[in-house]
Amino acid sequence: MDDDKSSASISSALLSLQDKVLRKMAVPQYVLTTSVYPREAEILKELRDAIANHPQSYSATAPDGGQFIALPLKLLNAKKTIEVGVFTGYSPLLTALQSRKMARSAIGLSFIKKANIEHKINFVKSQALPVLDKLLENQENESSFNFAFVNAYGANLKNYHERLLRLVRARGVIMYDNTLWGSTVTLSGPSSVDLTRVFAWKDTIKFNKMMVGNPRVDIPQVPPGDDG
Incomplete structure (x- = not known):
């Protein structure tokens, strides 16, 4: 009898855990289909579709991440923006669509021209560093x-940050991608990290600690799109 109760208790706990995991996995898709995709610009959808089969498409700015980027651009009425680093061009395209004047970016130009x-x-x-130094x-x-x-x-995040603090005005926004490094920042040590990611794992953790200890900036850290 006790064994039956124990088995029933374990089964119930496993079902509860499975339900929580499934619901947690369903939340990002719910957010995308409910509030992100319906408001995504058509040209951004076309770009996202164009890179869907790229072997490193997971590295592209996620559409929910793009929506997060768009919010401060609108709140700031951003007229002059700068972007360091690009893969597919989703984020600078989004920035240029939102900004009233200009974005300084590296980008695949075909979708920019189309827009x-x-x-x-x-x-x-x-x-990036020589360009930032030239601007300064x-x-x-x-x-x-x-x-x-x-x-x-990687290691240059600190160098980018110090230069951008001089370029971006007070009460402006500096936004960093990859600060969770595909969720690997939660792992206990480099031996637990995939070999393709371990080279930047320590740099990411150091950068996060540096930002927390920097009284010149306020920090919200959020995980949209952090699945790669």
């Missing part, structure tokens, strides 16, 4: 940007 917003983008194909040579660029988005990872 007739090429005039909003100053495309710079280069390593002109004092007029200091505190002139409303918004910055960094789609990068």
